[in-house]
Amino acid sequence: xxxxxxxxxxxxxxxxxxxxxxxxxxxxxxHEVLIEAGAGVGSGFTxxxxxxxxARIVGDAATVWRNSEMVVxxxxxxxxxxxxxxxxxxxxxxxxxxxxxALTTALISAKxxxxxxxxxxxxxxxxxxxxxxxxxAGRLSVQEGVRFLEATEGGKGxxxxxxxxxxxxxVVIIGGGNVGLNAARIAxxxxxxxxxxxxxxLRLRYLDELFGHQIDTLASNDYTVASAVAKADxxxxxxxxxxxxxxxxxxxxxxxxxxxxSVIVDVxxxxxxxxxxxxxxxxxxxxxxxxxxILHYAVANMPGAVPRTSTWALTNSTLAYVQEIxxxxxxxxxRRDPSLAGGVxxxxxxxxxxxxxxxxxxxxxxxxxxxx
Numbered sequence: 001x002x003x004x005x006x007x008x009x010x011x012x013x014x015x016x017x018x019x020x021x022x023x024x025x026x027x028x029x030x031h032e033v034l035i036e037a038g039a040g041v042g043s044g045f046t047x048x049x050x051x052x053x054x055a056r057i058v059g060d061a062a063t064v065w066r067n068s069e070m071v072v073x074x075x076x077x078x079x080x081x082x083x084x085x086x087x088x089x090x091x092x093x094x095x096x097x098x099x100x101x102a103l104t105t106a107l108i109s110a111k112x113x114x115x116x117x118x119x120x121x122x123x124x125x126x127x128x129x130x131x132x133x134x135x136x137a138g139r140l141s142v143q144e145g146v147r148f149l150e151a152t153e154g155g156k157g158x159x160x161x162x163x164x165x166x167x168x169x170x171v172v173i174i175g176g177g178n179v180g181l182n183a184a185r186i187a188x189x190x191x192x193x194x195x196x197x198x199x200x201x202l203r204l205r206y207l208d209e210l211f212g213h214q215i216d217t218l219a220s221n222d223y224t225v226a227s228a229v230a231k232a233d234x235x236x237x238x239x240x241x242x243x244x245x246x247x248x249x250x251x252x253x254x255x256x257x258x259x260x261x262s263v264i265v266d267v268x269x270x271x272x273x274x275x276x277x278x279x280x281x282x283x284x285x286x287x288x289x290x291x292x293x294i295l296h297y298a299v300a301n302m303p304g305a306v307p308r309t310s311t312w313a314l315t316n317s318t319l320a321y322v323q324e325i326x327x328x329x330x331x332x333x334x335r336r337d338p339s340l341a342g343g344v345x346x347x348x349x350x351x352x353x354x355x356x357x358x359x360x361x362x363x364x365x366x367x368x369x370x371x372x
Contacts, residue, residue, distance in 0.1 A: 001031045001032075002067060002068050003032065003034070003069070003071075003326060004033075004067065004072070005039055005064070005071075005073075006061045007037075008042075009080070010078060010301060012284040012304060014042025014304060015303065015304055015310050016040040016042070016074065016307075017072040017093070017315075018033070018035075018315055019043075020049040020052070023050055024053035025323065027054040027055065029326065029327055032056065033053075033055040034058045034067060036058055036060065036064045037057050037060075042307050043307040043310075061081075061084070062084065065084035071090070071091050071093075072092050072093065073092070074311075075301060076093060076095050079102070082103075082106045082110075085107065086110055086111075087110065087111035087112070090112075090113050090325070092114075092321075092322065093115075094117045094118055094133075095118065095119075095345055096118060096271055097359075098271060098359035104346075108346060108351055110349070113344070113346060113347050113348055115340075115343040115344050116345045116353075117129035119342055119355075120340060120343035123338075128317055128339075129314075129318055129321070129343075132310075132313035132316065135178055135182045136182075136310055138238065139183065142171065142183050142187045142236070144265060144305075145265045145297065149233060153295075154261070154290070154295055155262075155295060156259065156261025156262060157261070158233060160187070160192045168193050169192045169233040170233045171193065172194075172231070172234070173187070173194065173236045174220075174228075174229075174235070174236065174237050175196075175240070175249075176197075176198030176203045176217075177238060179238035183236050183238060188211065192234075194214070194216070195216040195218060196218070197218045199219065199220035204219060225250060225254065229254045232262060234264075234265070235263070235264045236264075236265050236266075237249070237250065237268050240271060244271070244356075244358065245271055246272045246274045248273075249274045250274065250276060251276050255292055258293075260293030260294065261295075262295070263297065264296045264297065266298055269281050269300050270300040273298070278296055281298050281300040282300075284299055284301075284304065284305055321340060321343075324336075334367070335371070
């Protein structure tokens with residue numbers, strides 16, 4: 001199979017979909033890998049390294065898209081990439097279609113088959129291709145949030161770990177999944193007073209056993225969320241429903257009760273956000289805006305701030321699936337691996353992921369019907 005890796009064009013997105021080692025593994029299986037020149041530079045990988053691994057370096061994105069049976073990316077195609085979409089193309093990347101009707105429509109119109117990393121789900125509910133980026137985003141959410149608590153960045157001017165005789169910052173995390181767990185790990189390590197709000201009793205019990213008295217855990221309801229949000233110096237939104245738009249958990253009224261100079265980081269912003277006042281995405285260059293005196297950090301590609309770490313972590317997880325599709329072809333691969341079937345959002349121009357269809361009030365056709 002001809003597998004193409006274009007350079008990411010999202011603002012300040014330096015990740016790349018394959019490392020040179022990942023390219024070598026695919027080539028060893030008899031596949032051809034096309035890398036757009038400079039695609040890996042932001043992650044510390046040179047064209048020479050890819051060429052040494054056996055990949056073919058291509059001068060422009062159009063050639064990569066045109067000559068590839070499967071295009072592997074990190075971020076969803078942007079509007080300027082829509083003309084590259086075509087019938088018969090297999091696209092494998094983070095899609096987040098529930099929050100992006102324009103891309104959903106473009107994929108359907110072009111009759112593309114598109115798989116989203118974020119909707120591949122194992123029988124136990126684990127999202128194997130979302131986990132590594134969730135772990136990184138969760139850790140970054142604290143790192144970035146703490147930075148904006150500094151007065152020089154517009155925050156209230158507090159040290160997250162406090163000082164002798166001075167209390168530490170109140171960090172409130174809404175959601176106790178992979179993002180929330182990793183945020184809690186970093187926040188407790190920095191000496192913050194951490195509260196995690198989660199609706200799943202089993203997950204609350206797990207977090208309590210894992211952290212003990214290092215954190216407070218609260219069962220999620222409107223009252224507990226409002227109470228926790230009001231006292232937060234740093235509020236982290238860490239709520240995710242696979243493939244679906246993120247539920248709005250924190251209302252505008254709750255945000256208005258926060259102390260001016262506090263900071264909100266919503267990791268679910270690329271799925272629509274779980275905090276009412278997060279109404280648009282921001283960039284690494286201009287990451288925050290102010291509402292009710294609160295700094296809102298709404299960067300949709302947070303792991304892009306640490307591209308080398310993120311690229312290694314992503315390839316470690318995606319490579320087996322890319323190889324499975326390339327070796328077997330998509331039809332046989334999804335028949336053998338039901339978790340991979342869950343990643344198919346659009347099949348030959350037919351929308352087949354129910355959560356995406358619900359988000360856009362469209363009709364989903366079951367993938368099994370399309371394959372048959």
